[in-house]
Amino acid sequence: xxxxxxxxxxxxxxxxxxxxxxxxxxxxxxxxxxxxxxxxxxxxxxxxxxxxxxxxxxxxxxxxxxxxxxxxxxxxxxxxxxxxxxxxxxxxxxxxxxxxxxxxxxxxxxxxxxxxxxxxxxxxxxxxxxxxxxxxxxxxxxxxxxxxxxxxxxxxxxxxxxxxxxxxxxxxxxxxxxxxxxxxxxxxxxxxxxxxxxxxxxxxxxxxxxxxxxxxxxxxxxxxxxxxxxxxxxxxxxxxxxxxxxxxxxxxx
Amino acid sequence: xxxxxxxxxxxxxxxxxxxxxxxxxxxxxxxxxxxxxxxxxxxxxxxxxxxxxxxxxxxxxxxxxxxxxxxxxxxxxxxxxxxxxxxxxxxxxxxxxxxxxxxxxxxxxxxxxxxxxxxxxxxxxxxxxxxxxxxxxxxxxxxxxxxxxxxxxxxxxxxxxxxxxxxxxxxxxxxxxxxxxxxxxxxxxxxxxxxxxxxxxxxxxxxxxxxxxxxxxxxxxxxxxxxxxxxxxxxxxxxxxxxxxxxxxxxxxxxxxxxxxxxxxxxxxxxxxxxxxxxxxxxxxxxxxxxxxxxxxxxxxxxxxxxxxxxxxxxxxxxxxxxx
Numbered sequence: 001x002x003x004x005x006x007x008x009x010x011x012x013x014x015x016x017x018x019x020x021x022x023x024x025x026x027x028x029x030x031x032x033x034x035x036x037x038x039x040x041x042x043x044x045x046x047x048x049x050x051x052x053x054x055x056x057x058x059x060x061x062x063x064x065x066x067x068x069x070x071x072x073x074x075x076x077x078x079x080x081x082x083x084x085x086x087x088x089x090x091x092x093x094x095x096x097x098x099x100x101x102x103x104x105x106x107x108x109x110x111x112x113x114x115x116x117x118x119x120x121x122x123x124x125x126x127x128x129x130x131x132x133x134x135x136x137x138x139x140x141x142x143x144x145x146x147x148x149x150x151x152x153x154x155x156x157x158x159x160x161x162x163x164x165x166x167x168x169x170x171x172x173x174x175x176x177x178x179x180x181x182x183x184x185x186x187x188x189x190x191x192x193x194x195x196x197x198x199x200x201x202x203x204x205x206x207x208x209x210x211x212x213x214x215x216x217x218x219x220x221x222x223x224x225x226x227x228x229x230x231x232x233x234x235x236x237x238x239x240x241x242x243x244x245x246x247x248x249x250x251x252x253x
Numbered sequence: 254x255x256x257x258x259x260x261x262x263x264x265x266x267x268x269x270x271x272x273x274x275x276x277x278x279x280x281x282x283x284x285x286x287x288x289x290x291x292x293x294x295x296x297x298x299x300x301x302x303x304x305x306x307x308x309x310x311x312x313x314x315x316x317x318x319x320x321x322x323x324x325x326x327x328x329x330x331x332x333x334x335x336x337x338x339x340x341x342x343x344x345x346x347x348x349x350x351x352x353x354x355x356x357x358x359x360x361x362x363x364x365x366x367x368x369x370x371x372x373x374x375x376x377x378x379x380x381x382x383x384x385x386x387x388x389x390x391x392x393x394x395x396x397x398x399x400x401x402x403x404x405x406x407x408x409x410x411x412x413x414x415x416x417x418x419x420x421x422x423x424x425x426x427x428x429x430x431x432x433x434x435x436x437x438x439x440x441x442x443x444x445x446x447x448x449x450x451x452x453x454x455x456x457x458x459x460x461x462x463x464x465x466x467x468x469x470x471x472x473x474x475x476x477x478x479x480x481x482x483x484x485x486x487x488x489x490x491x492x493x494x495x496x497x498x499x500x501x502x503x504x505x506x507x508x509x510x511x512x513x514x515x516x517x518x519x520x521x522x523x524x525x526x527x528x529x530x531x532x533x534x535x536x537x538x539x540x541x542x543x544x545x546x547x548x549x550x551x552x553x554x555x556x557x558x559x560x561x562x563x564x565x566x567x568x569x570x571x572x573x574x575x576x577x
Binding site (some may be wrong): 002062119121168183203207210 | 264266267268269272273275276279280282283284286287288293296297298299300336349356370374376402405406408409411414431432433434438445541543545548551553558559562565566569
């Protein structure tokens with residue numbers, strides 16, 4: 001199959017998965033196994049669609065805005081599947097809503113064939129970007145738990161655990177992702193750090209969540225974890241989207 | 254007083270406050286650099302000398318950040334030392350318990366690497382490496398091969414340049430490409446690919462119906478004078494390339510003549526009609542040199558982080574396994 005046919009197939013996959021995810025607004029309200037099946041179907045379709053794009057360009061399909069948003073929504077839905085046991089409707093719909101928002105936003109960008117520029121062709125890029133997206137998704141899970149915390153007094157303990165997990169696993173993954181990013185920067189530009197908006201905001205994210213995971217050592221601050229989860233999401237959103245749309249960065253995607 | 258100061262410096266609360274504060278200062282700095290860029294003209298790479306060489310009130314956030322990270326470093330060091338000592342005294346021999354401390358240590362090394370890199374990194378103007386040796390410090394660099402690949406739409410995909418590096422009698426080989434720099438001195442010196450293609454290596458001159466192939470700076474003898482191809486000019490403002498010839502004869506002042514490429518633009522040099530027939534080109538790469546003495550430190554930090562993160566992950570897995 002030629003590259004063009006693979007891209008067309010991936011676009012078809014996008015729209016079919018979009019339909020499946022849209023149905024989650026209904027099935028997501030239902031019981032665990034049904035919503036899990038819907039999510040798994042959407043994820044499988046999305047993965048196939050992304051694989052078609054990858055085969056068309058013979059590389060990781062993260063080369064433009066469409067693929068970026070599409071892949072981030074995949075990460076968000078994957079985390080949602082991982083936390084499928086959580087019965088808080090507000091948590092589920094918030095996390096799903098963010099993923100669905102990015103999936104919808106992807107529709108507005110060109111979906112055609114775009115090859116990665118030579119500087120993207122390194123194992124460090126392949127490791128750095130998907131891992132960052134997974135961490136962004138974990139922090140989105142913290143946001144969802146933070147919002148559910150405010151609205152569901154009876155589930156607060158569970159929500160705090162979810163916030164903690166998002167903080168901890170997100171920071172762990174992001175630290176490794178930053179190492180990969182630093183190595184990529186070194187081989188591509190000769191710098192593991194740049195005074196570039198995306199890099200600076202990534203350091204901001206790392207510093208912020210590093211402080212967050214130590215909050216347990218300050219009992220009076222522990223009660224503010226949900227607030228920190230919301231603030232962290234806003235910083236993450238600006239790091240991911242803001243530095244590409246609102247301020248100039250050499251990392252614009 | 255001293256004890257209170259020490260207690261404050263090793264308090265986790267201070268670490269949390271400084272962590273959020275440094276994050277906030279970086280946010281402010283980033284926004285200021287973007288929306289008021291004038292005071293930051295010339296700031297590049299990881300440079301921090303800029304903020305000290307050109308002090309300005311506009312950089313207030315950086316000075317506070319610098320101070321904050323200094324305090325953060327001291328705090329992280331003291332907290333880590335304290336927690337490690339507590340664990341050692343308690344006889345904790347489980348290595349995974351020290352994962353967090355190793356990550357803290359890696360953070361300290363990272364701060365140090367940024368300090369060294371920010372103060373001492375230098376960058377040279379790009380230069381060309383061709384098929385003839387290019388001297389650089391105590392080595393000679395030479396391009397021994399250049400292969401490129403393209404996407405179906407013509408966009409460059411990969412560049413693979415074979416660079417021979419000669420130091421004394423020993424010659425080694427490294428591959429240069431995008432994301433594949435040539436490194437020397439444990440990665441402190443790094444040649445980055447800036448461009449590739451063909452570069453002029455010499456000229457073909459016809460003197461008295463005979464063609465002479467001259468490399469740039471090479472000479473030939475015309476009627477007893479040493480005539481050197483001293484320079485080649487291909488500026489867009491010139492209609493055709495021009496070669497600068499410098500004639501040296503013993504006991505006389507050097508004379509220079511400019512000859513334009515082509516059959517109709519010959520000049521008389523030392524009594525002979527000289528035609529500039531052609532330009533000799535060969536494959537070449539343009540490279541930029543970056544010298545960053547902090548690279549070994551940064552690699553050390555990477556290694557420490559990896560060890561720390563692995564230990565933390567093992568501990569988390571153990572905890573999860575225990576729950577089930």
